[in-house]
Amino acid sequence: MPYVPAPVIEKLCFIEGFLLIMKKNIKIHGSLKSANFRKVVAVARYLGIEYSHASNDVYKGEGQTESYLSINKLGQIPTLVVDNDIITESNAIIIYLSEYSRTNELYASNPSSQTAINQWLFWESSQWQPVLSKVMGTHVGHKLLPSVLPAPTSPVDWDSPDCMKQMSYLESSLKNDWLTGANISLADFSIAAMTTYFKVCEFPFHAYPNINRWYGSMNDLQSWKSTESQTWSC
Template sequence: MKLYFHPASTTSRVVQMFATDQGIALDYQVVDLFTGEHMQAPFAAINPNCLVPVLEDGGFRLTECSAIVKYLADQAGSPAYPRDLQARARVNEMMDWFNANIYKDLGYGLIYPQIFPGHKRPGDAVQAGTLAWARDKSGIWLKTLDTHLIGPDKAYLCGNSISLADYLGAEMIALLGMIGSDLAAYPNIRRWMGHMMALKSWAPVHGVINGFAASLKGQTFVTV
């Protein structure tokens, strides 16, 4: 199976982390987001959304990182995507929560407009308003995650075993490190992220994005 990806892509790292951690062999093909390769005709023919990741399994193509990791988990029989109907529904619920709620405010509202020029809003007033709104909304989501969804007793999002929700959610929360947040106000999130960052696959998968984060050191960001 082939994965079209880029190591600076949050959603690509979701798939890369899961596959690496679970020992699932993939043929990785980089699509260079920084030169605009994803917008060119050859890749647009593969994914008309012009986004990574994309999984190819023979003649079958699949987009969207959530769908891809579910497909890979089912193929591998991974316990990270449990067969029990209610346990699986809980994993799906948490993945939907991250995608539908916190990621749009934290990622696309607060972090990406500050670190990627293509996401910066037009004009200082619009940029400032976007960041203020997203900061406040992100704080609400983080408090909910810390207090209610993780709480003091669980090691992972859906209990004491790692699930697909952890691979997805951890990549989104890890973005906070790009803008200097140490999660000190959210001890349960911080503890959970410690478990995720201790995985053997974390360091090799995050080498490129860590290098990019290092290049941002010294800048001032609106953070939460």
């Protein structure tokens, strides 16, 4: 029997010999001001998945309400609620959404291509996101909460050794159109998420031609462009 992801099996049901596709109730909690939330919404839109949006502005303390903490104990966004299932962690959510979509086109269909995508997803959460959070933190924080967090006194240190190490790795890996080759995948959506803050943080696009080209390709996607928050579009 061919491999059929669990969410797809759950969507199928036979009634009196007829195959019915049961739609699930998909709700995504968060705010487009957040890179991790944008990642999830952009994937859902790219795949044409119907979902509803439950607004949650964690930057106004909305992650700390009793009802939100009951679905996300860390009080973070995004959270995906599918019928009675709760899924947290943006990279786990986009894998779920991709498998849920019947084409599964962003997550490949064979183990070796999926492993290549997984490597990028793990790199994103263990190295890319932490390093960028550190270097962009003051600028991003002040933009989100100008009356609470002080204005930065110097530009983002894009030349810090930690940052340059990860930038050079990404730059040298972007030899093809997309991160894992000729086709766009979850890896691109995942790693592009933090670039949401690049304009405000004055990223030196000229120093990284491959990242610049790939960033442009992401922004040519309707699903990506349409999820850009005004906060970060200046």
